[in-house]
Amino acid sequence: MKPLKDKIVLVTGGTRNVGKGIALALGEAGATVYVTGRSITEKDVEDITKAGGKGIAIACNHENDDEVKHVFELIKKNEGRLDILVNNAWGGYNRLRNRKKYSGFKWKNPFWEQPIELWDEMNKVGVRSNYISSLYATDLMIKQKSGLIVNISFYASRKYYGNVIYGVAKAAVDKMTMDMAVELKKHKITCISLYPGYIDDKKKAPNPKKETSIFAGRAIAALASDKGIIKKTGQILVAAELAKGYDFTDIDGVQPEPFDEL
Helix, strand or coil: CCCCCCCEEEECCCCCHHHHHHHHHHHHCCCEEEEEECCCCHHHHHHHHHCCCEEEEEECCCCCHHHHHHHHHHHHHHHCCCCEEEECCCCCCHHHHCCCCCCCCCCCCCHHHCCCHHHHHHHHHHHHHHHHHHHHHHHHHHHHCCEEEEEECCHHHCCCCCCHHHHHHHHHHHHHHHHHHHHHHHHCEEEEEEECCCECCCCCCCCCCCECHHHHHHHHHHHHCCCCHHHHCCCEEEHHHHHHHHCCCCCCCCCCCCCCCC
16 A cells, blocks of 8 residues: 555655655655755656655755745646655755865864854755745645645754754754744644654664664655644654654664654
8 A cells, every 4th residue: 555645745855865765765655756956867766666656856956046946836837736845955964975175174063163154054955945945835735725844853953962053953943843833734734843863774684773764754654644643733753753653664674762852
């Protein structure tokens, strides 16, 4: 059974890591999944289609509002609706992924020693980009009187995780979720923040302390299949806790433990 058959989904920043796994899991559930990425190609979404859904790639730099607007115009033209938006695009790890270029960068340096540019990198794609995508998604969802917006966040919203700007960005995402939910509830649109745990897509044996990126996607699929989901709007939800409530597992058959406490 494909619980998300005929559902239209957009996953932003879905070419790797958590976003890629989420897109794959939603394809596994039968959805048509649009995926954005700066240099994405159709090859990047082939596994979504193989999993039982339909993967569609759209090149988009989420720093560029015109490109983002084009994504939603394309979905509206092709599908006429949007059922699920997963705001996953994130610019905050750029320096970690390009250590050669940013050799002097230290994640745990105190805030007064951090490059000022890091503020924009973490807040422009990750906070502002979530806002812009949600704005365009809402225009479609209000007309159909239904929808689910999932903002990927993390425990750094609540606790210190070694970088002040990181914590501020995640806290902003969670606050945006809560306030958007208030305004969207009367339109029957659910908005939640979702916390994945420790991601290890290469784990070779069952391990309750680690999750694959697909696990977060299965959490979203479970939420989207819940007819009473509106009761959860505005909440901060943990993928591992949802697994116990909805009774789903990771690809190794394990229900991981929550990475931290809220």
